[in-house]
Amino acid sequence: MKAADFAAAQWSRATGAGVDPHEYRRVTDGLASVADWGPSLLRTGHAHLERAQQAGSAVSAGEHLLTAARWFHLATLAHDEAAPRAAAEADAALTRALMLLEPGARRLTGEGFTGWLRGPADAPVVVVVPGLDSAKEEFLDLAAALLARGLAVCVLDGPGQGVRAATSVLTPAYEQVVGRVVDTLGAARVGLVGLVGLSLGGYFAARTAALEPRVAAVATVSGPFRLDWERLPPPVRDIMARRTGGADSAREFARQVDLTGLAPRIAAPLLVVDGGRDVIPGVSDGQALARLAPQGTYLPVPHGDHLLGNARPDWLPQLADHLAHALKEAHA
Template identity: 80%
Template structure:
């Protein structure tokens, strides 16, 4: 794949993550190969770190740091695993610095197989866990977190095994309900909502089926099941890196199947898919919504994977679903 093709494929994901579309064009137009992706995006992130150092106010400093975190995270989408690890660490640091400035009440929580930031009021009427996917991370979905915070909820945006900053030291696990269970323990709450994006949709739905403290759930571009033999080679390559080898990745993919678990999801479930999201080897979420006892399906015809090109068509609906379910469920 050429650099131009790769940049075009990542376009709505990057702009959906919050980077300026014009700057994205300028950065990617200068790429001569996909190998230049990581270094170019890291350099852009460093520009924003420099701007943060010279900013005239704490508000501006925090804004620049958040932008740096976005660029560093997007740098991890390049082909170099080693460069991706260092970029993920830079994204993690930039996000942490931004929150320390912007939200002094935000708390870093780390435990076995997870790390992330808990944001929002201490007396929030509900808490939501945001779960990333195969190569996403807590730095990618800041607009989703902001929308949940605006509805009065507390939000824990996390990296799990094999994700984000933890990809350097851990590998993906299909048994994500165990991770979510430890997260709920660390949060010290009776129940949570869970939102999962891309492969995180599988993690969220599985957790809702097997962890009884999940009281509301939503998936965005999440798979019902995966077929390793049909997955595109780039997806298999990423999965192999995140699982610790091709054999482990094949085994992991074979476990991604919600057919039998979907009927066990008692929490209200919203499944969001894009009509243009067609990845070979991936069964989209419509059967998941149909099989779940309280499932609702929202398909956005023009939406692509993660629906970065259709934010207004689903983001308010999803965040209202989570907020109404959690707040309405409170005694």
């Protein structure tokens, strides 16, 4: 793939993650090949680290660090030798940013997960679940929307994701990961949680909602209802093979991504968001999930692409309100 085509394919995802569109074009327009993607985006992240060092206030420094975290995460999307370093730098930049901007934020680490708990100590918690090659640094704007509604947020890297991608592999049994996260929240947080899953994380979130009784509200964005390995595009299969430990493991993983039997077991209020332009061979969208779940609501956005970074006003406020209302009712 040409560098220009690769950059165009990541455009909506990058801007949806909060990267300035003008800076994105300046950085990616000059790439000679996809091999330049990781090193170039790492340099951009480092430039924001330097700005953080020179900033005149803690707020400005924290904002530059959040921007650096976004760029470092985007640097991983070429899946080259720079990806593990970029993921580690994204995690470090986010850590520094939250230490400056949110001194009350709490680092969470346990078996199979690394993340941050942010927001009011007495508020219901929403766990943000990333997907195949996303990470906790990609969905900072989603976290901000939830925090603005008075919720607490746990942004998460699970097995095979983000900073954990270099040392672990994806697992279909994500309900076990979320269960350990809820246990780690401690006595003050015992109770019900919300989930929002994005891309493959939508499958993880829906599966968890069916199997973990402490989930009181759930939303999915561009999540698959079912995967067909033979029809998946080669780039998707390649990424899945990297994240699961090989082609055979990836094929078995894809076989397990099927919510047909689990969807009717989701008792919590569920919002399913899909983009009409998100058409990937071998991926069944979430309409069947919304239909089979007892409290499922389907929100199709005809012009939305994968992760709907090109249509945020059409779904993000409604999703954040859905989780806020459902969790506050559950805790009333």
